[in-house]
Amino acid sequence: MRTADLLLLGASQVVTVDGGRAGPKRGPRAMNQIGVIEDGAVAIHHGKIAAVGTTNEITAAFRGSRRIYCRGRTVLPGFVDAHTHPVFAKMRVDEFAMRCRGADYEAILAAGGGIHASAAATREAPVDDLARGVRARLDAFLRHGTTLVEGKSGYGLTFESEIKSLVALRRGAARHPVEVVRTFLGAHVVPAEFKADRAAYVQLLIDEMIPEVARRGLAEFCDVFVERGAFTVPEGEAILRAGKRHGLKAKVHADQFRDGGGALLAARVHATSVEHVDATRRKGIQALERARVVPVLLPSASLFTGLKHMPNGRRLIDAGLPVALATDYNPGTSPTENLGLVATLGCSLLGMTPEEVIVAITRNAAAAVGREAEHGRIAEGRRANLVILDAPSYTWLPYRMGTNLVHTVLVRGRAVVKNGRLVKAHP
Amino acid sequence: MRTADLLLLGASQVVTVDGGRAGPKRGPRAMNQIGVIEDGAVAIHHGKIAAVGTTNEITAAFRGSRRIYCRGRTVLPGFVDAHTHPVFAKMRVDEFAMRCRGADYEAILAAGGGIHASAAATREAPVDDLARGVRARLDAFLRHGTTLVEGKSGYGLTFESEIKSLVALRRGAARHPVEVVRTFLGAHVVPAEFKADRAAYVQLLIDEMIPEVARRGLAEFCDVFVERGAFTVPEGEAILRAGKRHGLKAKVHADQFRDGGGALLAARVHATSVEHVDATRRKGIQALERARVVPVLLPSASLFTGLKHMPNGRRLIDAGLPVALATDYNPGTSPTENLGLVATLGCSLLGMTPEEVIVAITRNAAAAVGREAEHGRIAEGRRANLVILDAPSYTWLPYRMGTNLVHTVLVRGRAVVKNGRLVKAHP
Numbered sequence: 085m086r087t088a089d090l091l092l093l094g095a096s097q098v099v100t101v102d103g104g105r106a107g108p109k110r111g112p113r114a115m116n117q118i119g120v121i122e123d124g125a126v127a128i129h130h131g132k133i134a135a136v137g138t139t140n141e142i143t144a145a146f147r148g149s150r151r152i153y154c155r156g157r158t159v160l161p162g163f164v165d166a167h168t169h170p171v172f173a174k175m176r177v178d179e180f181a182m183r184c185r186g187a188d189y190e191a192i193l194a195a196g197g198g199i200h201a202s203a204a205a206t207r208e209a210p211v212d213d214l215a216r217g218v219r220a221r222l223d224a225f226l227r228h229g230t231t232l233v234e235g236k237s238g239y240g241l242t243f244e245s246e247i248k249s250l251v252a253l254r255r256g257a258a259r260h261p262v263e264v265v266r267t268f269l270g271a272h273v274v275p276a277e278f279k280a281d282r283a284a285y286v287q288l289l290i291d292e293m294i295p296e297v298a299r300r301g302l303a304e305f306c307d308v309f310v311e312r313g314a315f316t317v318p319e320g321e322a323i324l325r326a327g328k329r330h331g332l333k334a335k336v337h338a339d340q341f342r343d344g345g346g347a348l349l350a351a352r353v354h355a356t357s358v359e360h361v362d363a364t365r366r367k368g369i370q371a372l373e374r375a376r377v378v379p380v381l382l383p384s385a386s387l388f389t390g391l392k393h394m395p396n397g398r399r400l401i402d403a404g405l406p407v408a409l410a411t412d413y414n415p416g417t418s419p420t421e422n423l424g425l426v427a428t429l430g431c432s433l434l435g436m437t438p439e440e441v442i443v444a445i446t447r448n449a450a451a452a453v454g455r456e457a458e459h460g461r462i463a464e465g466r467r468a469n470l471v472i473l474d475a476p477s478y479t480w481l482p483y484r485m486g487t488n489l490v491h492t493v494l495v496r497g498r499a500v501v502k503n504g505r506l507v508k509a510h511p
Numbered sequence: 512m513r514t515a516d517l518l519l520l521g522a523s524q525v526v527t528v529d530g531g532r533a534g535p536k537r538g539p540r541a542m543n544q545i546g547v548i549e550d551g552a553v554a555i556h557h558g559k560i561a562a563v564g565t566t567n568e569i570t571a572a573f574r575g576s577r578r579i580y581c582r583g584r585t586v587l588p589g590f591v592d593a594h595t596h597p598v599f600a601k602m603r604v605d606e607f608a609m610r611c612r613g614a615d616y617e618a619i620l621a622a623g624g625g626i627h628a629s630a631a632a633t634r635e636a637p638v639d640d641l642a643r644g645v646r647a648r649l650d651a652f653l654r655h656g657t658t659l660v661e662g663k664s665g666y667g668l669t670f671e672s673e674i675k676s677l678v679a680l681r682r683g684a685a686r687h688p689v690e691v692v693r694t695f696l697g698a699h700v701v702p703a704e705f706k707a708d709r710a711a712y713v714q715l716l717i718d719e720m721i722p723e724v725a726r727r728g729l730a731e732f733c734d735v736f737v738e739r740g741a742f743t744v745p746e747g748e749a750i751l752r753a754g755k756r757h758g759l760k761a762k763v764h765a766d767q768f769r770d771g772g773g774a775l776l777a778a779r780v781h782a783t784s785v786e787h788v789d790a791t792r793r794k795g796i797q798a799l800e801r802a803r804v805v806p807v808l809l810p811s812a813s814l815f816t817g818l819k820h821m822p823n824g825r826r827l828i829d830a831g832l833p834v835a836l837a838t839d840y841n842p843g844t845s846p847t848e849n850l851g852l853v854a855t856l857g858c859s860l861l862g863m864t865p866e867e868v869i870v871a872i873t874r875n876a877a878a879a880v881g882r883e884a885e886h887g888r889i890a891e892g893r894r895a896n897l898v899i900l901d902a903p904s905y906t907w908l909p910y911r912m913g914t915n916l917v918h919t920v921l922v923r924g925r926a927v928v929k930n931g932r933l934v935k936a937h938p
Contacts, residue, residue, distance in 0.1 A: 175907075177904065177907055177910045178906070180858075180865075180906065180910045181864070181906045181910075184858045184863065184864045184865055184909075185864050224914070384912065384913070387814075387912075388855070388859055388912055390860065391818070391860065418912070419911055419912060419914075420911065421914065422912075422913040422914060424913075425852075425912070425913035428815070431607075431611045432818075433817065437608070437611045437612050438608050438611055477604065479605070479607065480602075480604055482607075483602070483604045483607045483846055484846055484847065485811065485815055485846060485849075486811070486847045486849040486851075486852035487651070487846075487849060488915065504931075505931075505932075
């Protein structure tokens with residue numbers, strides 16, 4: 085290893101998130117073992133982590149290397165946002181204002197709002213416009229410390245516009261520092277034109293969309309919204325099993341408003357993750373634990389819509405589940421890219437500790453999107469995606485509510501955010 | 512007026528917050544008349560607003576002037592944070608972590624935490640250290656669009672350290688773009704050493720601290736925390752009346768946890784504002800309305816401490832009260848300078864409209880701190896303190912939860928924040 089190519093990054097604190105045993109079956113206390121190294125350092129070589137330890141250990145092992153010491157700062161793994169909806173043509177700020185002025189969601193839907201408004205605009209939009217929107221949102225994720233994002237389609241709801249959405253997601257992320265894991269969510273809702281014949285839409289998903297998505301390699305996951313008003317458990321199961329036959333791993337939006345058996349379905353099809361689970365009861369939680377499904381909790385959506393529903397993070401962790409937290413970034417119910425704020429909500433609203441929320445936006449989130457081999461931890465051989473907080477300890481991330489503490493972001497060892505700003509426009 | 516000294520600032524939208532009638536008795540609908548000018552412009556001359564209108568009107572009236580047009584952006588009055596505690600020696604991040612890990616507040620107090628920890632550290636700190644802390648926090652307020660802040664003492668709780676705190680507040684704000692209104696809050700809690708003789712502390716406040724604060728011109732307001740565990744209504748009344756005798760206007764922290772008569776006290780002493788009012792019942796609300804007291808609501812503190820208590824913004828507005836929103840910035844229960852996030856919480860949690868939250872962080876907040884003549888509106892003759900949002904409408908401020916949309920801040924017509932960054936270190 086030529087020392088000329090080495091970068092030693094030291095800081096007041098390095099948090100490896102590499103403390104406990106791997107995998108979902110780590111028990112309720114594992115999420116509090118996050119590997120804190122006071123006065124720590126990371127050695128970076130050709131975009132990968134060569135070593136991590138105390139500054140004394142690392143500087144002794146790698147003499148003569150380029151060194152940066154960040155006094156009073158904290159190094160963490162790049163954040164992972166395991167659940168976002170970033171492909172759409174228009175923010176829904178007017179609908180938000182209507183809702184604040186007293187309109188209920190039914191009235192908004194009747195006025196052509198809600199998800200149907202997103203679908204109408206997304207169907208109209210050229211793919212390059214959608215890709216540009218994705219790219220601008222990835223910039224915002226990056227400024228908030230996120231270097232890996234799961235992104236879903238689901239605002240098209242026709243064969244053409246779902247394919248277009250996934251192409252836009254791929255195109256928007258091309259050569260961007262943020263890596264995107266693509267999920268096909270054609271089963272977001274039944275589109276208005278299929279209201280009278282929902283079975284036909286399910287068949288369209290199974291017979292045409294999923295095969296095309298898989299054939300063109302446009303997604304890695306297939307997701308279904310299992311909820312009253314969206315898809316039933318049998319419909320969801322048929323869609324997810326079709327996805328599996330075509331090599332798409334499963335995710336399930338489940339039990340957001342009531343326990344409708346969505347978590348049980350997620351366990352039955354061995355989904356990688358299950359989303360929301362605000363209302364999941366004991367049987368569902370036990371099934372998730374046995375099937376090693378990662379629950380992805382979305383408290384900013386709960387907050388934005390007035391806290392009518394809220395996941396019980398404490399209970400899920402105490403049941404042994406490897407909880408992840410995500411923004412649920414979308415134009416209707418969670419228009420934020422700020423995982424730091426979500427970390428605050430994990431502590432303030434979900435009964436989680438600062439250690440648990442850090443694991444939930446790094447290691448567990450990487451597991452939720454099938455990227456635990458590269459992302460979410462600072463350990464030898466892993467990709468050098470790192471966040472440097474302008475704070476002396478990781479506890480400040482949830483503590484400094486609504487304040488973006490991200491000072492620097494490295495992706496594959498290269499600074500892409502410095503002093504809170506994007507280093508340059510990406511190609 | 513020499514046109515060479517004129518700056519014309521145009522934007523997609525200018526919100527004057529100058530729509531309704533002045534004063535607290537404006538009725539429940541007044542807060543929705545915020546004076547929106549699409550394709551608007553502001554003429555600025557020698558640090559003051561010379562005119563505001565449509566871009567066509569303003570450019571016709573002021574020919575040949577220096578012009579800036581902010582396409583896709585929104586101009587608002589500089590935000591006003593009507594309730595903060597910015598003078599203290601140390602953030603209480605460790606206590607936050609303890610609380611998240613399950614310690615209750617009693618245990619934290621017993622371990623020397625809580626407000627007593629702040630008092631111990633603040634008493635030890637040199638005045639210049641406290642002033643530096645204030646200055647750093649004012650920088651953070653400014654980056655989030657706030658150009659006027661009310662700041663309280665109250666972490667000293669001895670004669671010397673309360674005086675020191677107010678001096679630090681004055682010194683920290685000297686020549687800083689953010690204007691600070693100082694409030695004496697020696698009556699924050701009864702300090703530990705007076706536990707056995709609380710009457711002696713009340714006498715110390717009345718006989719020594721208040722006269723000295725007034726004599727040296729260190730504060731404009733006197734505030735009392737009226738709550739179980741802090742001060743009783745009779746104690747609070749004696750302190751506030753002593754303040755009034757020395758020329759200090761009154762504020763009251765009231766009814767945060769239960770209706771203990773604090774709002775009635777605020778009305779009785781004709782306080783300028785009343786803070787928290789989470790639990791105030793109908794009689795208290797009516798009294799506030801009759802006495803024209805401005806309620807200052809603090810939802811970020813409610814959120815950060817787990818939403819056990821929450822003000823009912825909708826009910827207070829519907830009762831005709833000119834509601835203000837503030838951050839309650841402090842190291843224990845609300846470590847955020849982000850009024851935009853507070854605006855989101857006003858919509859999501861307090862039942863307020865986007866228009867009402869804008870008025871609540873500008874015009875009504877200025878009234879809560881006695882600065883309505885200069886701050887909180889865009890109108891001819893007022894100070895040119897302006898915020899330019901990187902968004903095409905004011906509705907985006909509450910909508911884009913946890914995202915700092917502030918692009919530019921002008922103070923007395925001079926840019927002090929550009930592209931989200933402080934223009935320079937202040938002297």
